[in-house]
Amino acid sequence: MSVDPMAYEAQFFGFTPQTCLLRVYIAFQDYLFEMMLVVESVILKKLNGTPDGGVGPAQVRKGTEKFLLFMKEHLDKLFGRMEEVLLQLVLNIPKNVLLPEDRAHQQYPYSQEQFQALQEEVRELQQRCRAEAAAGQALRAELEEQAALSAELEKVLQWFDGLENICREHGTGSIKESFAFLTQNSRRLQEVLKDVEKKSKNIKRHDQLL
Numbered sequence: 001m002s003v004d005p006m007a008y009e010a011q012f013f014g015f016t017p018q019t020c021l022l023r024v025y026i027a028f029q030d031y032l033f034e035m036m037l038v039v040e041s042v043i044l045k046k047l048n049g050t051p052d053g054g055v056g057p058a059q060v061r062k063g064t065e066k067f068l069l070f071m072k073e074h075l076d077k078l079f080g081r082m083e084e085v086l087l088q089l090v091l092n093i094p095k096n097v098l099l100p101e102d103r104a105h106q107q108y109p110y111s112q113e114q115f116q117a118l119q120e121e122v123r124e125l126q127q128r129c130r131a132e133a134a135a136g137q138a139l140r141a142e143l144e145e146q147a148a149l150s151a152e153l154e155k156v157l158q159w160f161d162g163l164e165n166i167c168r169e170h171g172t173g174s175i176k177e178s179f180a181f182l183t184q185n186s187r188r189l190q191e192v193l194k195d196v197e198k199k200s201k202n203i204k205r206h207d208q209l210l
Contacts, residue, residue, distance in 0.1 A: 008099070017086070021091075028075060032072065032075060036067070039064065
């Protein structure tokens with residue numbers, strides 16, 4: 001069998017020519033073995049019909065094997081010649097023939113250096129796309145966070161609006177005035193609380209002295 005890989009032919013046919021010829025050879029060989037078995041069975045039947053029976057099955061099998069070896073040697077020689085013809089004239093693509101899927105290489109030829117530069121450019125573009133995708137994801141997360149904060153701020157503003165309406169209904173003026181009033185009352189309450197605690201301590205001391 002030929003040792004030429006014939007990769008271009010394999011690209012066109014979908015199989016290597018050597019594989020095709022090997023299967024044809026195996027088919028011929030299997031057919032030859034089957035025929036020898038048929039011939040042997042016919043010879044044995046003919047011998048069983050003879051009165052003397054001088055030739056036994058072992059001798060027939062030996063003769064069949066010799067004849068099979070002789071036929072196989074001739075088959076190998078003939079198939080070797082047929083293989084050369086088929087590989088050169090039938091299963092061979094001439095050097096000047098270009099397959100349709102490879103015409104783009106002819107129209108846009110690239111050297112090895114240009115191809116490597118193109119691959120490097122593709123890698124850089126892929127890295128940029130990944131970086132832009134990551135930045136887009138981070139931006140979407142930030143927008144979602146801003147939307148959540150905006151919703152919380154809207155709730156706070158609605159609460160202040162409700163509080164201001166309550167203040168107006170009770171005649172306390174604006175929220176600023178209401179907070180000032182609450183702060184002033186809180187300070188007064190703290191002073192009263194301190195005064196009460198001071199008086200309570202004085203009473204406890206007076207009780208202890210008694």
